Amino acid sequence: MNIVVLVKQVPDSGAERTLSASDNTVERGSANNVINEMDEYAIEEALKIKEAHGGEVTVLTMGPERATESIRKALSMGPDKAVHVQDDALHGSCAVATSKVLATALGTLNADLIICGAESTDGRVQVLPHMIAERLGIAALTGARKLTVDGAQLTAERQTDEGYEVVTAATPAVVSVWDTINEPRYPSFKGIMAAKKKPVQTLSLADLGVAADEVGAAGATSAVVEFAKRPVRTAGTKVVDEGEGGVQLVQYLVTEKFV
Amino acid sequence: MAEVLVVVEASQAAGVKKVTLEMLTIARGLGEVSAVVLGGSGAAAQFAEKLGEYGATKIYAGEGEEVDGYLVAPKATAVAELVKRVQPAAVLIASSQEGKEIAGRLAVKLDNGLLTDAVELAADGTATQVVFAGAAIVKSKVTKGLPIVTIRPNSITPEPAPASPAVEQLTVVATDADKLTKVVERVAEQKGSRPELTEASIVVSGGRGVASADNFKVVEEIADLLGGAVGASRAAVDSGYYPHQFQVGQTGKTVSPQLYVAIGISGAIQHRAGMQTSKTIVAVNKDAEAPIFELADYGVVGDLNKVVPQAAEEIRKRK
Numbered sequence: 001m002n003i004v005v006l007v008k009q010v011p012d013s014g015a016e017r018t019l020s021a022s023d024n025t026v027e028r029g030s031a032n033n034v035i036n037e038m039d040e041y042a043i044e045e046a047l048k049i050k051e052a053h054g055g056e057v058t059v060l061t062m063g064p065e066r067a068t069e070s071i072r073k074a075l076s077m078g079p080d081k082a083v084h085v086q087d088d089a090l091h092g093s094c095a096v097a098t099s100k101v102l103a104t105a106l107g108t109l110n111a112d113l114i115i116c117g118a119e120s121t122d123g124r125v126q127v128l129p130h131m132i133a134e135r136l137g138i139a140a141l142t143g144a145r146k147l148t149v150d151g152a153q154l155t156a157e158r159q160t161d162e163g164y165e166v167v168t169a170a171t172p173a174v175v176s177v178w179d180t181i182n183e184p185r186y187p188s189f190k191g192i193m194a195a196k197k198k199p200v201q202t203l204s205l206a207d208l209g210v211a212a213d214e215v216g217a218a219g220a221t222s223a224v225v226e227f228a229k230r231p232v233r234t235a236g237t238k239v240v241d242e243g244e245g246g247v248q249l250v251q252y253l254v255t256e257k258f259v
Numbered sequence: 260m261a262e263v264l265v266v267v268e269a270s271q272a273a274g275v276k277k278v279t280l281e282m283l284t285i286a287r288g289l290g291e292v293s294a295v296v297l298g299g300s301g302a303a304a305q306f307a308e309k310l311g312e313y314g315a316t317k318i319y320a321g322e323g324e325e326v327d328g329y330l331v332a333p334k335a336t337a338v339a340e341l342v343k344r345v346q347p348a349a350v351l352i353a354s355s356q357e358g359k360e361i362a363g364r365l366a367v368k369l370d371n372g373l374l375t376d377a378v379e380l381a382a383d384g385t386a387t388q389v390v391f392a393g394a395a396i397v398k399s400k401v402t403k404g405l406p407i408v409t410i411r412p413n414s415i416t417p418e419p420a421p422a423s424p425a426v427e428q429l430t431v432v433a434t435d436a437d438k439l440t441k442v443v444e445r446v447a448e449q450k451g452s453r454p455e456l457t458e459a460s461i462v463v464s465g466g467r468g469v470a471s472a473d474n475f476k477v478v479e480e481i482a483d484l485l486g487g488a489v490g491a492s493r494a495a496v497d498s499g500y501y502p503h504q505f506q507v508g509q510t511g512k513t514v515s516p517q518l519y520v521a522i523g524i525s526g527a528i529q530h531r532a533g534m535q536t537s538k539t540i541v542a543v544n545k546d547a548e549a550p551i552f553e554l555a556d557y558g559v560v561g562d563l564n565k566v567v568p569q570a571a572e573e574i575r576k577r578k
Contacts, residue, residue: 162445249541
């Protein structure tokens, strides 16, 4: 099975994040950038399917030059090769344009299965998998907490607010996964060394035949008008339980009219 | 006045969800409110009264197996066809997983911009979003096409504005591509009568400190006494104490209730990302240095197994 995993480099969600003052896009220059956490689960799922059914795993990333770090990190887990869509004109692309670029790149990769994280920790928009499926006219099984592959038949348990839905489709398909689906492996030393030699193909917009004015700030379908830091929460009252902590807590809730 | 389409978030079991009432309230500031019900046969009839109560003057009903038997795609097709026909001023959709997915497909079909997770939407289409785990507030606009905006639950207080909506049945013709992913089963796992996590005005969450799945009854007990939903930190979910759909945090649900009670939760940034826009935060933790106390309006340093049951008992006494 030919599997492509979508990997996004994002600012570390454990550190302070902001927007760039110059153009209101996510500040990536000064941030500590990492693989979007949910994508590690997508890589793991792809590797498990390859191990069980054979095939090849390709990492596909759209991002600036420094996303190379995340691509090598992804490859160190075990995928065979990577494709990096990189072009200065992509800076500031909206979700609609991003889906166009990724779908075009995917069109050249002939994937049976496209796996990605259910959302990124920076935008948390969750729309890309269905946008890509819509553009490619293929199936989408999103929000999977469990995935079964039986030949060309895919079955996923999709997490919902009430419980889950069982959804099925044949390949080719896009599958997005939550972090409950597996436990991603840590790269081995051997994997890290091997990743340095794995092929990474770089594609520009010209290579893909996408016009520069369809993407980036020029082609954006939405724009941030302004942004401001939210006031930081401050600590309120803290009491140490000396036998009446529960009662004190309820007294506070009564004062605030929750009880 | 142009129509504003509100794509109804509802389920047979839960009825019309609160976020739908919020969207109807917001939509009244933008135009003539039309609700779009997409679901199984009879869905519109089931929800019509509630939708009218909150100001829907028209209901478009796309019902049946053609809509409900496949994942998301036919719903986006139905909305797209409706948008082309009625040329609405805006489309409002819930910021649920499915809502965002409909919005995403709709944006591609119409080659139109979209904004997700708005907590406010002004009459001129400017949306307010809270981003980066509550660290920043952003105002955004769709710059291509009409505003397609998903609204985060618990953003505003819904206000009734009774109307008598007329129901118009839509003929939804799903394409072959729309029917590629079948929904073969819908399984309800959530038990009891607790409110839904993202919509609850009170959320009580347990963390690693709860120490076992069995001991989560301590969290559930006080949640039920307060009429709240139960949540869990990622540490608690990863340890198998509570199911994943109740996870609050960066990789789980984002909640913004009036009251958030954190029990045995240290308050790692992963967790804070999902709850720090809550109005009031209360914490119980045995570690006085736990970061959760930095944002708690009221904190009790102590053993949760003593403090929480005592609090439950005190609430019972006062009832």
